[in-house]
Structure formats: structure tokens, C-alpha cells
Amino acid sequence: MSTVTEAGLLTSREITTGEELGSVPLATPGSVRSAARRAAAAAPAWAATPGAERAAILSRAADLLLERAQEAQDLLVREGGSITGKAFYEVHAGAAELRHGAELATAPAPAHGPGSDPGRDSEVRRLPLGVVGVIVPWNFPLLLGMRSVAPALGLGNSVLLKPDPHTPLSGGRLFAEVLAEAGLPEGVLEVVYGDAEAGAALVEAPGVAMVSFTGSTEVGREIGATAGRLLKRVVLELGGQNAFVVLPDADIEAAASAGSWGSFLHQGQICMAARRHLVHQDVYEAYTDALARHAAALRIGDPYRTDAQIGPVIDRGQLTRIASAVEDAVAQGARLVTGGRVQGRYFPPTVLADVTPKMSVFHTEVFGPVACVTPFADEAEAVELANTSDYGLTAAVYTCDADRGRALAAELRCGVVHVGDQPVHHDPRLPFGGVGASGNSSGFGGEAAREAFTRWHTLTTSTPARSYPF
Structure with missing residues (x-):
């Protein structure tokens, strides 16, 4: 400040x-x-x-x-x-x-x-x-x-x-x-x-x-x-409204760990953060539960004086915008699994389940620690959901099958895709940039x-x- x-x-x-x-x-x-x-x-x-x-x-x-x-x-x-x-x-x-x-x-x-x-x-x-x-x-x-x-x-x-x-x-x-x-x-x-x-x-x-x-x-x-x-x-x-696609063969605990890091690092205040968790319907509930457990376990506090994993949001105005986005999503039918309420200068890691493309939170970048989880039936629907965005910065495909992940990644409309990882990654020797509103x-x-x-x-x-x- x-x-x-x-x-x-x-x-x-x-x-x-x-x-x-x-x-x-x-x-x-x-x-x-x-x-x-x-x-x-x-x-x-x-x-x-x-x-x-x-x-x-x-x-x-x-x-x-x-x-x-x-x-x-x-x-x-x-x-x-x-x-x-x-x-x-x-x-x-x-x-x-x-x-x-x-x-x-x-x-x-x-x-x-x-x-x-x-x-x-x-x-x-x-x-x-x-x-x-x-x-x-x-x-x-x-x-x-x-x-x-x-x-x-x-x-x-x-x-x-x-x-x-x-x-x-x-x-x-x-x-x-x-x-x-x-x-x-x-x-x-x-x-x-x-x-x-x-x-x-x-x-x-x-x-x-x-x-x-x-x-x-x-x-x-x-x-x-x-x-x-x-x-x-x-x-x-x-900005980015980045997709984190979880395929049914994924190790759920490992995927939830990657998804938690991708969504909640630096309070989600990262353009590359995982905003939309697109999860195959066969593992949807298991993944949502695991992600919520990871989120709820994160330590919130003053990062200069404690070993906090979640620090303060940059200012009061941003806190208000994050809270309003979560409230609007719940009012439109999203399920609040964990988090969701301001705690002083902090906003806890928040998981919203059952998010659909009809909800504003699916399309609007919430620059905070909010993970939106959406099920898909097959890979064609996953690609359609991922590309239903004006943004096109980064994305990730979490799977144990690298070839399958690369094939799906080739269909995603964005500048950078990571297979077997989450979307927050930086390498000074690799080109980086987005398309569309990104x-x-x-x-x-x-x-x-x-x-x-x-x-x-x-x-x-x-x-x-x-x-x-x-």
C-alpha cells in the first residue's frame, strides 16, 4: 500500500x-x-x-x-x-x-x-x-x-x-x-x-x-x-481466465495439489492462475473434495511475521470485488464448498463447485483466491468449455497420459499450455504471451x-x- x-x-x-x-x-x-x-x-x-x-x-x-x-x-x-x-x-x-x-x-x-x-x-x-x-x-x-x-x-x-x-x-x-x-x-x-x-x-x-x-x-x-x-x-x-483440465486417469490427490497451487499461490493474484477447474464427471466429486481439503488447510496470516501460506489481498477495493464475485456466483447457483468470506485483510482460499458457463464467474476474471469447478462429460466438451472465454493466456491439462494431454492441449485457444502441471509457470528462455483479451x-x-x-x-x-x- x-x-x-x-x-x-x-x-x-x-x-x-x-x-x-x-x-x-x-x-x-x-x-x-x-x-x-x-x-x-x-x-x-x-x-x-x-x-x-x-x-x-x-x-x-x-x-x-x-x-x-x-x-x-x-x-x-x-x-x-x-x-x-x-x-x-x-x-x-x-x-x-x-x-x-x-x-x-x-x-x-x-x-x-x-x-x-x-x-x-x-x-x-x-x-x-x-x-x-x-x-x-x-x-x-x-x-x-x-x-x-x-x-x-x-x-x-x-x-x-x-x-x-x-x-x-x-x-x-x-x-x-x-x-x-x-x-x-x-x-x-x-x-x-x-x-x-x-x-x-x-x-x-x-x-x-x-x-x-x-x-x-x-x-x-x-x-x-x-x-x-x-x-x-x-x-x-x-488478464487470464485460465482452464485447468483434469482428465479421468489423473491421480486425484496430485491433481488437487497442483490445482490448489495454481489457484491460491499469492492469493490467486496472478494472471496465469487456475481460475476454471474443468474436471471429468467420473472424478468430479472426488477432485472437488480433495481441492477443498487442500484449500481449507492453508495457513492464513501476516507473511512477514508468520509462516503463512496465504497473505493479505493487495487492498480493500480488491477484497470487496472478490467477495462480491463469490456472492454473485452463489446467488446464481454455484455451491460454496469452502471459504468465501472476508477475514480482515485476508480472503480465504475459496472453492466454488457446480459452476456453469451461464454464470458470470465462469467468464469474468476474479483476481483472488477463488477456484471454480465445472464437470465435463468428454474431451470435446472440455475443449469447448475451455475455449468459451474471451481470454487466452495459459492453460493446463492434468493427466497420466502425456500423448493424450498434448493432443487435447493442441485444441486449446491460448498462448501457453502445460501438460501434467498447473498453469502458473515461468521460464525466461521460452516465449510467453496470450491471445484475445489476454x-x-x-x-x-x-x-x-x-x-x-x-x-x-x-x-x-x-x-x-x-x-x-x-
């Missing part, structure tokens, strides 16, 4: 106690534009820096981040309500993104074939875009920020970063400190702090060539519209990052120089 002071500071506060954690300057539209100009001024020299030097800085930043791992973990727990295990993972995943950026800085670009004119030599390269604007959400501020910042820097861009106002320290100030200490030149990373007004200024700033946004579909549509009007490249990673396809991971953060440049040379009839 955070507050704004009269002195123009954004003050970060611990989510459970309100204790002050630190303050950063609150950006105005004018200061965002100034930061964009500084980043644009620094971009040419950074692009001209040899890839090996860029890689060395990013690798050093990864080392420094891990040296400050405990501090970073504490910030993630206290600012955003992470449990300690999630925070530990996020810090190390952020370091992995920095190392991935270093790899991109030195890896040879894919070869491009020659032109069709044998008398004209051609050279085709990928060049940095210039200034990449990055807008980061509060749920995984370190990881999701580094996912754009590190490859953008590694490929020779400068970056203008705006963290979410809930997590300005773990999603912004920490980045600047670690990269500056690693030797990143001044101006190559500019961090601005603020709310939607600062974000809009970042998107519209003339010096920003591209925007990488991770957040809600509603805001993503607005950013996409603005970027289209200004002819800027944009990568949008948005985004404009992949912009992260491996060669997808190169495609997102660089552009084609073609040079031809004719020797001798050519002449023409007029």
Missing part, C-alpha cells in the same frame, strides 16, 4: 501494518516527459556499446540482486503481501531475467537470407528501438519488471520504467539501485513513480518508441489504442524478446554504383 504526501512523495507502507517502508518522488506528466528525453539522449551511446559490455553489466546486476536477496524478499513480502517462498522465487527469477538479458546481448541474431538481386549485396540486422517504456503491475513487480527491462537493455535500448504505486520500492527503486551499482550509464534506465496519470504520460511521451505493459485487460485496451494512434509498438500481457501474443522469452525489443534494418550496396534511364 502507499500514500501521497503534500511534499509530492509517494510513500510505500507495509500492507499489513501500515508501517512506512520508504518514499520516492511522485512524477508529474512533465517530469515523465523529461525522463523520456533523458532516456532518449542516452540511447545512442548505449546502443553503440559492445554487446559484451552490456552483458557484463547485466550479469553484475544479477549478482548484486542476489547479494541483496533478503532485502528484496522482505520488500516483496511487506509491500505486496507475498509469502516468503513466493518472494524467494521472484528474486531468483528476476536474477535469471537479468542473465537472460545478458545472453541476448551477445547471442548472434538469426541469419537472414540474401536478396533476390545478385548484383546488390545486402546486410540485414536487428537494431534496438530506442526508448522502451515499461509499466509494471504490483503482483510480481520484480519479476515482471525485469522480464521487460533486462532484455530491452541487453538488446541495446534505454528504458523508462513505471512501477505500480502499490510497489514502488520492489518494482522500481530496487531496479535503479542494482543496475546503477552494476555500472549502467546514467540515463539508460529512468524510473518514474505514480499512478494512471504518470502511465498515460509515459505512453504518450514522444521519445518512447515502444510500450511493454503488464496489467488489466481494461487498461491494456486503452494503452493499445493510444499506441496505435501514435504508431508505437506495444506488447500487452493482460494480450497481443508473445513478447517475452528467448527469440520472442528479440523480436519485441528490436527492429529490422536493411542495407544494400551496389558496386559499381547504378545509373538509370532518367
Whole structure:
């Protein structure tokens, strides 16, 4: 949580106690534009820096981040309500993104074939875009920020970063400190702090060539519209109403464990979370009971001072939205198996059974610890149910038969599918991105990052120089 002071500071506060954690300057539209100009001024020299030097800085930043791992973990727990295990993972995943950026800085670009004119030599390269604007959400501020910042820097861009106002320290100030200490030149990373007004200024700033946004579909549509009007490249990673398909041959306890992790990790505040558990009718009741047992056994509390597995929801408004969604689902005929009621700053892991496509909760992303369970009769119906969504981010198929799982996965309309697992998984070397209301396809991971953060440049040379009839 955070507050704004009269002195123009954004003050970060611990989510459970309100204790002050630190303050950063609150950006105005004018200061965002100034930061964009500084980043644009620094971009040419950074692009001209040899890839090996860029890689060395990013690798050093990864080392420094891990040296400050405990501090970073504490910030993630206290600012955003992470449990300690999630925070530990996020810090190390952020370091992995920095190392991935270093790899991109030195890896040879894919070869491009020659032109069709044998008398004209051609050279085709990928060049940095210039200034990449990055807008980061509060749920995984370190990881999701580094996912754009590190490859953008590694490929020779400068970056203008705006963290979410809930997590300005773990999603912004920490980045600047670690990269500056690693030797990143001044101006190559500019961090601005603020709310939607600062974000809009970042998107519209003339010096920003591209925007990488991770957040809600509603805001993503607005950013996409603005970027289209200004002819800027944009990568949008948005919401998800992800399906977790359980086939009848699955080990029910193992499947329920995976489903519980996929739905309730970080209080369900993850775009990849398992929202819709689609379960074969032969194992439907057994799975629902097992999932409810896993949910009810999770420890709820202050993750900084206890060994809680479920921490606080990000703010009061989100608590209200989660509670309202559950109440509406029950009113429409869903069966509340466990959870379902606000407990102070917490919302307990909740299982709703007998959810149908006629209910709003089947289609609307509830960004909280709510698992909806729906039966299906055969695999054709499972595919139909899974694809009955405007979203298309991730999905998972839980089965003991990998070939059967892959065959079903091929029919699911989404960007990423995991067989024999749940939908929450991240690998910096693999492309990641959604379709439909979940985004404009992949912009992260491996060669997808190169495609997102660089552009084609073609040079031809004719020797001798050519002449023409007029």
C-alpha cells in the first residue's frame, strides 16, 4: 500500500501494518516527459556499446540482486503481501531475467537470407528501438519488471520504467539501485513513480518508441489504442481466465495439489492462475473434495511475521470485488464448498463447485483466491468449455497420459499450455504471451524478446554504383 504526501512523495507502507517502508518522488506528466528525453539522449551511446559490455553489466546486476536477496524478499513480502517462498522465487527469477538479458546481448541474431538481386549485396540486422517504456503491475513487480527491462537493455535500448504505486520500492527503486551499482550509464534506465496519470504520460511521451505493459485487460485496451494512434509498438500481457483440465486417469490427490497451487499461490493474484477447474464427471466429486481439503488447510496470516501460506489481498477495493464475485456466483447457483468470506485483510482460499458457463464467474476474471469447478462429460466438451472465454493466456491439462494431454492441449485457444502441471509457470528462455483479451501474443522469452525489443534494418550496396534511364 502507499500514500501521497503534500511534499509530492509517494510513500510505500507495509500492507499489513501500515508501517512506512520508504518514499520516492511522485512524477508529474512533465517530469515523465523529461525522463523520456533523458532516456532518449542516452540511447545512442548505449546502443553503440559492445554487446559484451552490456552483458557484463547485466550479469553484475544479477549478482548484486542476489547479494541483496533478503532485502528484496522482505520488500516483496511487506509491500505486496507475498509469502516468503513466493518472494524467494521472484528474486531468483528476476536474477535469471537479468542473465537472460545478458545472453541476448551477445547471442548472434538469426541469419537472414540474401536478396533476390545478385548484383546488390545486402546486410540485414536487428537494431534496438530506442526508448522502451515499461509499466509494471504490483503482483510480481520484480519479476515482471525485469522480464521487460533486462532484455530491452541487453538488446541495446534505454528504458523508462513505471512501477505500480502499490510497489514502488520492489518494482522500481530496487531496479535503479542494482543496475546503477552494476555500472549502467546514467540515463539508460529512468524510473518514474505514480499512478494512471504518470502511465498515460509515459505512453504518450514522444521519445518512447515502444510500450511493454503488464496489467488489466481494461487498461491494456486503452494503452493499445493510444499506441496505435501514435504508431508505437506495444506488447500487452493482460488478464487470464485460465482452464485447468483434469482428465479421468489423473491421480486425484496430485491433481488437487497442483490445482490448489495454481489457484491460491499469492492469493490467486496472478494472471496465469487456475481460475476454471474443468474436471471429468467420473472424478468430479472426488477432485472437488480433495481441492477443498487442500484449500481449507492453508495457513492464513501476516507473511512477514508468520509462516503463512496465504497473505493479505493487495487492498480493500480488491477484497470487496472478490467477495462480491463469490456472492454473485452463489446467488446464481454455484455451491460454496469452502471459504468465501472476508477475514480482515485476508480472503480465504475459496472453492466454488457446480459452476456453469451461464454464470458470470465462469467468464469474468476474479483476481483472488477463488477456484471454480465445472464437470465435463468428454474431451470435446472440455475443449469447448475451455475455449468459451474471451481470454487466452495459459492453460493446463492434468493427466497420466502425456500423448493424450498434448493432443487435447493442441485444441486449446491460448498462448501457453502445460501438460501434467498447473498453469502458473515461468521460464525466461521460452516465449510467453496470450491471445484475445489476454494480450497481443508473445513478447517475452528467448527469440520472442528479440523480436519485441528490436527492429529490422536493411542495407544494400551496389558496386559499381547504378545509373538509370532518367
